Amino acid sequence: MLNISYSASYDPYHTAFRFLTLLQSRVSENADYDWLKIADFYLCFPHRLSEFRVPREITGMKKRINGLVRALPDVHYAALPDSNVLFDRMSVVQDTALSALSKQEIVRLSVLNNRRYVSLQTSSIPRPLAEDVHMAANNQTELLSILADDFLKIKILGPGGLKDRSGLGEFRYDTV
Structure with a gap:
């Protein structure tokens, strides 16, 4: 595939920045890597949230997604x-960005x-970068609320999980 135009989805530096934004927005310390990859996909392509099958148990999520889109x-x-296809192509870039951050x-x-987990080491982030991440998070509060709050209420593996509901990644062979 030949890309003539720039896409943030294939930029490891932008991916690392999105990872930091997502990890900083979480309440819990450890983030499941599958959650991080899926949330990163939607942070990069928020209009694709319209394809996400929202569980009925999370009231208001569908309305917030529709309003955001x-x-x-x-x-x-x-x-x-x-x-x-986009998600698969992003995988190598996501692994590269995570490796660089590590x-x-x-x-x-x-x-x-x-299961692979990622935890943010806040004290290791250079101050200018931390400020930029904080500013980016403040500019995307509604989207990050869906990705970092609502998505965490959904299990990741198996039928009805995040991988199944997003259609991103294989869920049928998950060890549940």
């Missing part, structure tokens, strides 16, 4: 592939019960 500017300068000791990677 309607408020987004209608920019169609390029035909984008299917969400699964090498700088900005995030800590861990494995527990065959």
